[in-house]
Amino acid sequence: MKKKLSWYRIFFRVIALILIPTLVIGVLQRILTPKYVSSIPEGSMIAEYYDSPKNTDVLILGDCEVYENISNVAMYQNYGVTSYTRGSSEQLIWQSYYLLEDTLQYQKPKVVILNVLALSEAEAKSEAYNRMTLDGMRWSKSKRASYEESKTSKENLLSYYFPILRYHSRWSELSSEDFKYAFEKKPLVTSNGYLMQVGVRPVTTVPKTMPLSDYDFSQRNMDYLDKIRQLCEDHGAQLLLMKAPSIFPHWYDEWDAQVVDYAKAHNITYLNMVKDAEKIGIDYSKDTFDYGQHLNVDGSEKVAKYLGEILKTKYNVEDRRNDPTYSTYWNDLSKRYDEEKAAKTKAWESSNAK
Amino acid sequence: MLFTSVQFLIFVFVALVLYYTLPKKCQWIVLLVANVYFYLQAGFYGAIFMAITMLTSYFAALIMDYYKIVGERTIKLSKVEVTRDEKKKIKADVKRKSKVILVIALLINFGALGVLKYSNLFITSFTNFSPVNFILPMGISFYTFQTMGYIVDVYRGSVISEKNFFKYALFVSFFPQLVQGPISKFTMLSKTLYAEHDFSWDVIESGLMRIIWGYFKKMIIADRASVGLATLISDFTTYKGAYSLLGIAIYAVQLYADFTGGIDITIGVAELFGITLPENFKQPFFSKSLAEYWRRWHITLCTWFKDYVFYPISTSKRVIHQGKWLKEHVSEGLGKRFPMYLATLTVWFVTGMWHGAKWNFIVWGLLNGIIMLLSQELSGVYKKVDSKLGLKKTKIYGLFEIIRTTILVAVLQMLDYHKNIADAARMFVSIFTSANYGQVFGGGLFNIGLSVYDYVVLLVGIIVIYIVSYLGRNESLRVRLKSKPYAVRFILCLAMLVCILIFGSYGIGYEQSQFIYNQF
Incomplete structure (x- = not known):
């Protein structure tokens, strides 16, 4: 006859049954999840926010046109304006909304700057881009809602709760970085959300502009723009719309007109930096690292100065350079920024010299 | 679902x-x-x-x-x-x-x-x-x-x-x-x-072990192999010769892992509810002849055909009468064998039909039947040859028989995955006529959607399956494991689960696939 198990044996078995697999799978999950440090650092940006002081006066939302085109440190160095960029690749307008909702749980910015290029994107196109925005967000209602709105046909919620279900196949491409940062804190890849790019690849040709069959922004996008405006109002933040300077993707006049009308109707400032590029001082033979799509560090500093001036004069954003609550952090950040700039520039110059 | x-x-x-x-x-x-x-x-x-x-x-x-x-x-x-x-x-x-x-x-x-x-x-x-x-x-x-x-x-x-x-x-x-x-x-x-x-708990544990083993075979081996096979059959002009040989091996592995894995999940799930389903396989690739293979592969279907097609035909009065007529008017041997020949060929014709509405399957079924009948007819000749050559039933000879049967089964399965009989025949001939072995085994085999890592996983997976099958020849490994300490069983299951979780073909980049036998 089979011996009956004592209660403590059953108890230990059940504990082992739950604890050990959780532990093993947890460790494996940490190893297999991409670290986004030396390659595709864009994947680290959204999560980095949670380690920042969360007391900036300005919050910047949008896609690569913000995290590569606006130097937050330059804005601070020149005007004392403190800002954080919650940018991510191909950030869609509803993702900006839910990131705003998420950020407002931690801080109360005075100004929210939104890049409007995302208004032209009606649907989420890539799971990889969704991941780069959503994976880094802490679990909240906002993340869940952002997932629901963004998911492509192949994505499922479970893989966001358990990233191992998504990244299990990375076992064959693991690097030492994956093991190193599985439990160790990752180094910061941005300076308050700004991803520094150095080097110059000047604009040589401007891609031909193709006419579109429909220039109207989707209703869903306009609804989310409304929601962003409303949320800003509810939290006492002023909304500022901007279109970052770039040669391509082309910013159509028809798109611009819709933003101008919207801004007018709601008494919001809209800065079209594509048109203002000259005024800002952008020189596409020197200030871009990828033939006019994004700006290099010099270009992004010019945009930062331009924006800083507006934020200071028009929005009365305080100069925090002499505020001890801010200065320690920002001075450290400035130092790191300058070192990064010097090191990257040197690396670029030496690689260019070869 | x-x-x-x-x-x-x-x-x-x-x-x-x-x-x-x-x-x-x-x-x-x-x-x-x-x-x-x-x-x-x-x-x-x-x-x-x-x-x-x-x-x-x-x-x-x-x-x-x-x-x-x-x-x-x-x-x-x-x-x-x-x-x-x-x-x-x-x-x-x-x-x-x-x-x-x-x-x-x-x-x-x-x-x-x-x-x-x-x-x-x-x-x-x-x-x-x-x-x-x-x-x-x-x-x-x-x-x-x-x-x-x-x-x-x-x-x-x-x-x-x-x-x-x-x-x-x-x-x-x-x-x-x-x-x-x-x-x-x-x-x-x-x-x-x-x-x-x-x-x-014992029943649940046993059922879960069987299910995990099924998922191991299906998700790590079958679904990974299917990626390679899909490429190989997508373009016959490129993937011939050595590729065709590779396709035969990959499909044999895929079909085995897919079908036996699926049945493991089926039996395991039923077991969770305390329900015992009949076994469908008994180490089929340890068979020394095609007839033995079919006694070990898809056992329940073969039993069905034996009970409801083979015996009714071979024992039917009309067929026996026709056999007698042949005995009297044509030849004694033919008359004697007629009921069995007719029943066998009918069973294999219907077995082919059952597998799919394509002539490939009918030919595949009939070829199986004919080979088995031939092998039976030639058993005397084999014995004579064996004794003349001094071949004894040693372990090595047994291994040769197993390999021979495996190759035969795998080659016949070409009719499963090729579009039609002509393609299957062309690809079979190309194994002997194409001179691309150097190109394929010099690196071409990594250009069919399977990386070197995939081959390693497949190889290790096959070795694991072989070991489990070998150890379970007389008594299933699950039954043998029951006598081992709880910790051993637990670690084994956890290791399997982790393997499925990491090496399984699922999620983005993989297509969730139905079992091959679901289409039959």
């Missing part, structure tokens, strides 16, 4: 909780509801066909039993002594009437299966009409065979019909075996299906 989906796991979990928490007398009802839910996930259309099969077979069995009872009563209650001849006459009358019912039920059900599955084969082969777009209900081949086996057994008197329609519906629609079998016999399945089961 795919067996490899999260929904399926949740579905089984919920069904299991209800099964063991509700009163035991409700267990079969829980299963029936689960079956209905599972089947409706595949669409309402298929459920109609299943309902027709249920109703026709249920009533056919009832009517046949009714005739039998009426006949017996007539004999019993007759006031006057019934003579032997009269008894015979009553019995013959019962049999005749039952036969009519049986034939009607068989015609309706095999007719439906035939129309849905085989119309296009005949339309495209013999007419100029375009094929009809029929949707094949899930598991139709499996449940049709299972129910037709049941009514034949009732007709033969070896089974008493089930009176409760809902219990009978449970037998027809038991969800784990709907996707790819096994094909159960009513006498065996009903006992365990309708019984009340106590919750037991």
Whole structure:
């Protein structure tokens, strides 16, 4: 006859049954999840926010046109304006909304700057881009809602709760970085959300502009723009719309007109930096690292100065350079920024010299 | 609902909780509801066909039993002594009437299966009409065979019909075996299906182990191999010669891991509910001949054909009579062998048909039959050659026989995955005529969607399967593991789970795939 198990044996078995697999799978999950440090650092940006002081006066939302085109440190160095960029690749307008909702749980910015290029994107196109925005967000209602709105046909919620279900196949491409940062804190890849790019690849040709069959922004996008405006109002933040300077993707006049009308109707400032590029001082033979799509560090500093001036004069954003609550952090950040700039520039110059 | 989906796991979990928490007398009802839910996930259309099969077979069995009872009563209650001849006459009358019912039920059900599955084969082969777009209900081949086996057994008197329609519906629609079998016999399945089961950790553990093993085979090996095969059959001009050889090996591995893995999941899930399903495999790739292979592969289908096709044909009076005629008028040997030849070739023709509505499968089936008959005919010659060459039944010779059978089975399977017979033949010939072996084994094999890592996983997976099969020759490894400490079993299961989690082909970048046998 089979011996009956004592209660403590059953108890230990059940504990082992739950604890050990959780532990093993947890460790494996940490190893297999991409670290986004030396390659595709864009994947680290959204999560980095949670380690920042969360007391900036300005919050910047949008896609690569913000995290590569606006130097937050330059804005601070020149005007004392403190800002954080919650940018991510191909950030869609509803993702900006839910990131705003998420950020407002931690801080109360005075100004929210939104890049409007995302208004032209009606649907989420890539799971990889969704991941780069959503994976880094802490679990909240906002993340869940952002997932629901963004998911492509192949994505499922479970893989966001358990990233191992998504990244299990990375076992064959693991690097030492994956093991190193599985439990160790990752180094910061941005300076308050700004991803520094150095080097110059000047604009040589401007891609031909193709006419579109429909220039109207989707209703869903306009609804989310409304929601962003409303949320800003509810939290006492002023909304500022901007279109970052770039040669391509082309910013159509028809798109611009819709933003101008919207801004007018709601008494919001809209800065079209594509048109203002000259005024800002952008020189596409020197200030871009990828033939006019994004700006290099010099270009992004010019945009930062331009924006800083507006934020200071028009929005009365305080100069925090002499505020001890801010200065320690920002001075450290400035130092790191300058070192990064010097090191990257040197690396670029030496690689260019070869 | 795919067996490899999260929904399926949740579905089984919920069904299991209800099964063991509700009163035991409700267990079969829980299963029936689960079956209905599972089947409706595949669409309402298929459920109609299943309902027709249920109703026709249920009533056919009832009517046949009714005739039998009426006949017996007539004999019993007759006031006057019934003579032997009269008894015979009553019995013959019962049999005749039952036969009519049986034939009607068989015609309706095999007719439906035939129309849905085989119309296009005949339309495209013999007419100029375009094929009809029929949707094949899930598991139709499996449940049709299972129910037709049941009514034949009732007709033969070896089974008493089930009176409760809902219990009978449970037998027809038991969800784990709907996707790819096994094909159960009513006498065996009903006992365990309708019984009340106590919750037991041992049963759950054993079922889970079997399920994990099934997922290991399906998700790590079969689904990974399928990526390579899909590339190889996508372009015959490029993937010939050595690639064709690679395709034979990959498909043999894929089919084995897919089908046996699926059956492991099926049997394991049933076991969670305390239900025992018949085994469908017994280390098929340890077979030393094709005949032995077919006694070890898809056992329940082969048994079905043996019971309901082979024996009825080989023992039929008409066939025996024809054999006698041949004996007298043509040759004694042919006459003697005729019933067996006819039964064998019919079985393999139908087996081919069962696997798919393509001439490939019919040729594949007949080739299997012919090779087995030839091997039987030539057994004397083999013995003579063996004794002349001094070949003894050593272990090495046994290994040679196993390899020979494996190659034979794998080559015949080319007819499974190639579009038509001509393509399969062309690709087979190309193995000997193409000179691309250097190119393929010098790196080309990594250009078919499988990386070096995939090959390593496949190779390790095959070795693991081989070891498990070898150790389980006499007694299944699960049974042997029962005597090992809990920690050993736990670590083994956890290791398997982790392997599935990491090396399994699922999620983004992989297509969730149905089991190969689901299409049959």
